[in-house]
Amino acid sequence: MSIASDLQQIRLAIPSHVTLVAISKTHPVEVVMEAYNAGQRIFGENKVQEMVSKFEAMPKNIEWHLVGHLQSNKVKYIAPFVSLIHSVDSLKLLNVINKEAEKIDRVIDCLFQIHIAEEETKFGLSAEELNELLSNPEFKQLKNIRIVGLMGMATFTDNAEHIRREFKSLKDLFKRIKESDFSQNDYFKDLSMGMSSDYQIAIEEGSTMVRVGSSIFGNRNYGAST
Numbered sequence: 001m002s003i004a005s006d007l008q009q010i011r012l013a014i015p016s017h018v019t020l021v022a023i024s025k026t027h028p029v030e031v032v033m034e035a036y037n038a039g040q041r042i043f044g045e046n047k048v049q050e051m052v053s054k055f056e057a058m059p060k061n062i063e064w065h066l067v068g069h070l071q072s073n074k075v076k077y078i079a080p081f082v083s084l085i086h087s088v089d090s091l092k093l094l095n096v097i098n099k100e101a102e103k104i105d106r107v108i109d110c111l112f113q114i115h116i117a118e119e120e121t122k123f124g125l126s127a128e129e130l131n132e133l134l135s136n137p138e139f140k141q142l143k144n145i146r147i148v149g150l151m152g153m154a155t156f157t158d159n160a161e162h163i164r165r166e167f168k169s170l171k172d173l174f175k176r177i178k179e180s181d182f183s184q185n186d187y188f189k190d191l192s193m194g195m196s197s198d199y200q201i202a203i204e205e206g207s208t209m210v211r212v213g214s215s216i217f218g219n220r221n222y223g224a225s226t
């Protein structure tokens, strides 16, 4: 199957209110361009350096999303062009994003990454940590970032019910803080959940944004990555 036909199949499988972020990490520009030529305009990467080099090499009418863990000292490289950062998991990082955005007179959209999986290794805030962050007066003063929603990754398992429970818990948290902390903010509306193996469950549980890599581009070749 070609990238164009895989993309088309996924587009048909997701409702129109769900945004498809094509996760192009590890795939070279020529391959990512096949998806671009098939009409895809939103791409996600998990490494800063790789995202910067693809941004430079590819057409400029692309939205670039950062989906991987972001180190504070690398924010400056993506601040000028990034459309959405999915992986904000500390006030410290948010402060740095705000500072870099202020320097170039931008407001950068961000999602809080919430830890919903069982695995210890996955990044993200707990519900409790999120509440603490939201009530920190320092947070309320940040003018060059905009929190547009939440992101989460489910446990890597074949157990669909387990995955569904984790997505449900993220949706519940999303609803709760939308009604409390963000009730005046129409822009707080995105729930980024679902990858190749679980995006259908995620959509059933209220996802508005799915991050799909291998179902579009095939398996990743880590040997050839940056």
Ligand SMILES: *Cc1c(COP(=O)(O)O)cnc(C)c1O
Pocket: 023, 025, 046, 067, 068, 153, 195, 196, 197, 211, 212, 213, 214, 215
């Ligand atoms: C790689 C990655 C994806 C895409 O994973 P696939 O299983 O290839 O669809 C989604 N989200 C994040 C955060 C990723 O790092």
